[in-house]
Amino acid sequence: MTDRPPPEPGGATVDAIAALRRLSRDIGRDRTLTQAAGGNTSLKQDGILWVKASGTWLAEAETRDIFVPVRIAPLLEALRTGDARAEKATDFVASELSDSALRPSIETAVHAAMPQPVVLHVHCVNTIARAALDDGEARITRRLTEAGLAGRFAYIPYCRPGVPLARQIARIASERIDIVVLGNHGLIVAGTDIADAARRLDVVVAALAIPPRPTSELSETAALSELAAGTPYRLPGDATAHHLARDPDSFRVARAGPLYPDHVIFLGEMVATVTPKKAAMAEFLASWQAAPGDAPSLLLVQGAGVLVHERLTAGGEALVGCLVDVAARIPADAALNPLTTDDIHHLTHWEAETYRQTLDRPGAAAPGPGAA
Numbered sequence: 563m564t565d566r567p568p569p570e571p572g573g574a575t576v577d578a579i580a581a582l583r584r585l586s587r588d589i590g591r592d593r594t595l596t597q598a599a600g601g602n603t604s605l606k607q608d609g610i611l612w613v614k615a616s617g618t619w620l621a622e623a624e625t626r627d628i629f630v631p632v633r634i635a636p637l638l639e640a641l642r643t644g645d646a647r648a649e650k651a652t653d654f655v656a657s658e659l660s661d662s663a664l665r666p667s668i669e670t671a672v673h674a675a676m677p678q679p680v681v682l683h684v685h686c687v688n689t690i691a692r693a694a695l696d697d698g699e700a701r702i703t704r705r706l707t708e709a710g711l712a713g714r715f716a717y718i719p720y721c722r723p724g725v726p727l728a729r730q731i732a733r734i735a736s737e738r739i740d741i742v743v744l745g746n747h748g749l750i751v752a753g754t755d756i757a758d759a760a761r762r763l764d765v766v767v768a769a770l771a772i773p774p775r776p777t778s779e780l781s782e783t784a785a786l787s788e789l790a791a792g793t794p795y796r797l798p799g800d801a802t803a804h805h806l807a808r809d810p811d812s813f814r815v816a817r818a819g820p821l822y823p824d825h826v827i828f829l830g831e832m833v834a835t836v837t838p839k840k841a842a843m844a845e846f847l848a849s850w851q852a853a854p855g856d857a858p859s860l861l862l863v864q865g866a867g868v869l870v871h872e873r874l875t876a877g878g879e880a881l882v883g884c885l886v887d888v889a890a891r892i893p894a895d896a897a898l899n900p901l902t903t904d905d906i907h908h909l910t911h912w913e914a915e916t917y918r919q920t921l922d923r924p925g926a927a928a929p930g931p932g933a934a
């Protein structure tokens with residue numbers, strides 16, 4: 563190769579970073595793989611981990627500078643010794659390589675703990691629809707084994723993202739394990755290069771795929787609009803959302819309690835239900851009169867459709883879509899395994915998530931001074 567681009571500072575070649583950006587954009591545009599600022603990708607080169615910045619969207623990977631360079635060795639040492647700085651990883655940013663003012667992903671230590679050069683972490687709805695079940699591990703083990711992937715994958719029961727999850731990853735990490743399924747969370751796939759990781763992601767998603775129950779768009783929304791008139795609720799941006807209240811099996815899933823972390827972060831811990839009557843709506847609103855700011859983001863109008871709170875952000879809208887896609891894939895007879903009260907508490911009292919939420923507010927996503 564005579565026309566190979568010169569290395570960037572830190573050794574990441576321009577073509578490897580460009581390939582990471584392209585794949586990240588493609589993953590970010592697929593709502594069955596990532597939603598909003600969820601999911602993250604990384605590339606390791608010459609001791610530096612180029613990892614997605616917290617609060618940024620993978621879909622923006624080619625239009626905005628979303629990757630932050632982080633020194634791997636001191637981060638892994640911090641993870642190993644229980645140094646609290648491993649959580650935010652901001653102290654390990656190689657700031658001489660980037661002008662970005664953004665923080666590394668909340669899952670940076672997870673990426674560092676995998677030895678492979680490329681790591682893709684996705685909130686794949688096909689994976690979540692299995693990994694949120696009581697017998698999720700058995701179902702996933704069976705599917706991946708049938709796909710010829712025995713010995714290549716590990717299953718980690720739910721633990722809080724960030725350092726607790728990175729510690730579990732570190733326990734199982736090896737060159738041989740390039741697929742890690744995360745209970746009540748998603749999927750990690752690794753590879754020797756971008757193309758290798760991308761191929762493996764396709765193979766695993768195909769192995770775990772579940773045909774969704776058909777989601778019919780609701781054509782007539784006048785009655786729902788009328789129910790919402792004069793209230794802080796509105797119709798959702800995504801017309802498929804109504805399926806959550808109209809399909810009894812999806813309705814069961816939506817009411818079971820949060821099944822994965824980003825549901826808690828972007829939609830809150832409670833999904834409310836009302837019957838499609840003005841009196842029921844009035845009673846519901848009255849019950850939140852003392853604390854209107856805490857009123858649920860997602861309101862299922864039983865048998866009729868869905869309303870969302872007017873404060874719902876673009877991230878929240880994307881997580882409504884995720885719930886639609888997950889719920890439509892969960893069989894009617896499957897026992898669900900929602901997050902526990904403790905799990906939810908640890909998510910909502912985690913500073914790194916509070917920061918990520920601030921970037922989800924309108925006008926808050928200010929790129930760093932050097933951002934493209």
Ligand SMILES: [Zn+2]
Nearest residue numbers: 601683723748
């Ligand atoms: Zn995640």
